[in-house]
Amino acid sequence: MAEQTHPTSTASLQTREDGGLLADAPPEVLDIQPGLADGTGPTGSVKVEKSKGKRLGVMGWLALGWMVLVLLMAVVPTLFPIPALEERSRDAIVSGNFGPQSGHWLGVDGSGYDMASKVVHGARASMTVAVGGITFALLIGGFLGLISGYFRGKVDTVIVGAFNVMLAMPALILALTLATVFATGDNVSYARRVFIVMLAIGIVSIPIIGRIARANTLAWAEREFVLASRLLGTKTPRIIWREVLPNVAPAMFSIALLGVGVAIVAEGGLALLGVGVPASITSPSWGNLIATLRSQLFLGRPWGVFAPSVAIFLTILSLNYLGDVVRARFDVRESVL
Amino acid sequence: MDDAHEGPVLEVTDLETNFKTPAGLVRAVDGVSLSLERGKTIGIVGESGSGKSVLSRSIMGLLPSGNVVRKGSVRYQGQEIGELTPNQLRDFWGPEMAMIFQDPMTSLNPVMKIGNQITESIRYHLDQSKSESRETALALLQSVRIPEPTKRLNEYPHQLSGGMRQRVCIAVALACGPRLLIADEPTTALDVTVQSQILDLLQGQQEARFMAMILVTHDLGVVAGRTDEIAVMYAGQIVERAPTKVLFSKMKMPYTEALLKSIPKIENPSHTRLLAISGRPPSLVSPPSGCRFEPRCLYAQDRCREEMPPLMLAETPGHEYRCWFPVGTPEGKAALEKNLREKETPVGVDTSALVNG
C-alpha cells in the first residue's frame, strides 16, 4: 500500500486534524504588503516576524503552572488541603446546597462527596492513562515512523499500510474494541483495567504519531549532514539516533503534548462508554467522575460534572498552549507536522 | 471618462508612498513626479528595492489601506486618484487603467479556467452577455497570438507555458480596453527567448490601441528601443529622466552610467569585464541626507555627502537629473579623476574597466 492509500490522503492533514489544528498558527510572517516584495531585498527586513509564542509569556506561565499543579495532584494528592474521599457532607444534602461553599470550594456531588477531593485524586488515574498511553505511542509510533521514513522502500510500504489500516477505523471505535476485548472478564483487577485503557489509547495513537515521525524523518533524512554522516561510514542506528532523532524530537514532543490532551478526552469518552477506568468512591478519574455523576446533572445537581469538566478543560487548554510554544520555539514547520 | 480631456493621461506630482513598519517609516516612493501622454510609453528603471513597483501600484491605487501613507497627487485624465472611493476606483480598473504583473506563474488563478479569468472583467465592466464576452475573449486571445484560442478558453493556467500565461495576463489587462497600461516587470520571470516576444507584443498592442504605457523594469536593455521616455529610479526617487535617445547618449547621472555599464554588450570583445555596482541601495527607513547614491558612486565628493542634489534641468528639453558632478561634464570628469587618483572609490569596485573603457 502506498502512501496515498486511504483513508487519509496526506500526512500533513491527518496530523492537522489531530494536533496541528489544535495549535495556534505558527508565528506569522507579517509581510507588509504584497506590493513591497520588490522592496524586501536591499532595504533590509521589511518582513517583521511576530514574536508571539516564541517565549512563554503570561499565558505560558499560567499553562505551565496549571500543569505542575496537575502533576502534583497526580503524584502527591496528600499535599492538598481537601477532605478525604470517603467523607460526605451531611450539611450540603440537608440544605440542598451543592455548589461551592466553605470547606468544599468546588462544591459537592449529589451524594455529598467533596468534588475538590475527587478532582485532585482523579488526576492520578487520568494523567496515568493519558501520559502513559501517549508515551507508549511515542515509543512505538516514533520508532516505526523513524525506520519507515529512514529506510523507505518495502519497510515503509508495510508500516504505512499498517498505519492506514488502523486509521481506517474511527479512533474511538478502535479504542472501544480494544478496551472491551482486553478488559473483559470477571476478575480483572483495577490496575489491569487502567493498564488496558492506557494501552487502548496508546495503540490508537500509534499511527497518528507514527505518521508525523515518518514525515519528519523523510524531510530530515535527506539533509546534507545526514548524507555526509552516511558517506563517512557511520553505522545506521547511530545516524538515526544522533542525527535524525534530535531533529525530529521537537515536533514529536510538541505533538505529544497535544496528544496527552486528546488522550484525556479519550479517557472521558471510554468512561462514558463504560470501559474506562473503573469507577468507585475511592478510585476517581476525571472521566469516570463525569460518566458516573452525569445522571445527577439531569436531576439538577450539576456540580459533580462541572468540577472535573473544568479540570479537563484547563488541562487541555494548557497542553495545547504549551505544545504551540514548543513548536514555535523549535521552529517546527507546519508542513512537516 | 471625459474623452475630450486635454493634456497628459497621467500626471504624477510629488508622490510619496510610505509604509508604517515596526522598524520605522519606509519611504518606498519619495517625491516622484512624471507625466505621460496618450500613445506614449515611459520606462521606469531601477534595481530591486528602488520603489518602482510601489510607484506603479501607487499610480493604480492598488495599495492596501492600513499601513500605507500616501502624499502628493496622481491625476488620471485630470481626476485625482486619491480622492476616489473604493467603488469609483474599481470602475477605473479595467476600462481606464490595467496592470500586468511580474510573474505569470502566480498571477493567474490556478483553479479558474482561462476563459473565465478573461471574461469576468468584460462582463462586469462592459456589461456583455456570456456569449458576447466569450467572443471578446476569443478575439483577445487571438490578438495576443495564442495558438488554438478556442481550446485555451477552457483550459487552466497550469496547462500553459510561462510565456503563454503572460500572454493571457496581457489579454486580461487589455480586456476592457484601458487607456493606461502598467506593466510591472512583465518579462523578468520569463525565459530570455520569450522576453522579446512578449515585449514586442506589448509594444504592438500599445501602438495599435494608442494606449499610454508604463514599462517597469530593472533592465535598461528592455526599455531601450521600446519607450519614448525613461525615468531611472534609485532609493525611491527619480534620479534621471529623459527622452530615451537622450538618456542613452547624454546621460548625466553616474547611477545611470553604472546601470548601463553593468549590461553586457554584444559589440564588446568576449571576456570584457562587466562593471557591477558594488554595495546595496540604502535603507529606505533612514536614507542618507545627501545624495542617496553617494556611498556607491565613483564620482562622490564631500558635497554629495552633505547636500541632496535637486532635480536639475539639462540642456536638452525634458532631461532632468540629480547630481552635483554629472557624467560628461568638466566637474564630473574632475571628480572621477580625483577619486581614482586618491583611490577613494567605493570598496571592491574594479575601476580598471572604467579607466580603460
Added chain:
Amino acid sequence: MKMVLKRVGQLVVVLFLVTALTALLFSLLPGDLAEVSIPFGSDEQREALREDLGLKEPVFVQYGRWMGNFVQGDFGSFYRQGNVTSVVDRVKSTAPVSLQLMLYAQVLALALAIPLGILTARRAGSAVDKGTNTTAYALLALPNFVLALVLAYIVGVELEWVPPQGYVRLTQNVGDHLKTMVLPTVSLAVGQVAIYMRLLRTDLVATLQQDFILMAKSKGITERRVLWRHALRPSSLTLLTAAGLNVGTLIGGALILEIIFNLDGMGRLIFESISERQVVAIQSLVAIVAIAYVLVNFLVDLLYAVLDPRIRRG
C-alpha cells in the same frame, strides 16, 4: 479512471484487513460466548447458539462465514434470551439517527466556520480576528461531552427550552425533532467550527497574499467576487479534505453524544452490542462504520480531484 480502480482495490484490501483484525480481536475474548450471551438459557439453547455461531470452528472459518453473509447483506443477529433480532433491522432504525446528527453538525459547523473564516482572514490582526481566534482556541480545549453536559444542564434542565434528553423522529414531528437534535448537534458542531474556521483563516490569509488575488483586484471586479470566486475556491479544497478526515472524529463524537442525550443511534447500538458481547453484531457494525468512513474519505478525494484542475490532469 485507472486511478479510481487502483483506489477501489486498496479500499477492498483495507476493509478486509480491518474486519479480519476485528474478528481476530474478538476471538481473544475470554470465556464462552454462549455463556456470556444467554447466561440464563438452557444447555440446549447454548448448544444451539454455539452451533449457530460456529464457535467450535477455528477463527478463520468463523470469519469466512461472517464475510460471506456480510457481503450478501446478512449482518447477523442479536442473540438474547429466547429472542433473536436481526442486526439489519436495528441498523435500519438506528443509522438515520446517527446520520442526521452528523449531517446537522457538519452543516452547522461549515455554515458558521466559512463566514467566520472569511471575516477573520479579511480583518487579520483586528480585534474581531483576535477575539474570534481566542474563542476558537478555547473551544478546541472543550471536549464535546463536557459541552454537551453543560448545555444539557443550562438549556435543558435550568431553562427548560428543550428536552435535555431523548429523540423524536423527523417524520413524527419536525419541530420536536429539531428540539431534540439541537443540543447534540451544537455539542458536536462547536469543536468542528473551531477547527474549520482556523484552518480556513490560515489558508485564506495565505491565499489573499497571492499574486493572482492582486491581479483579480486590478481587474476592477467587486471585492466580494475577489473573495468568493478567487480566494475561497483554492482554500475550500483544504477545508474539504479536513471535513473528510474529520468524519472519524464526528463518528466518535456522535457515539458519545448519543449516549449522553439518549438518542437511539448506531453509537448506542455499538455500545449495547459491546456491553452484551454480541460478537457477530459488533463485527458487522464495526465493519459498517469502517466502510462508511473509508468511503467518505474516498469520495472526498474524488471530489478533490474534480475541484482542483491541477490534480485532475496530473
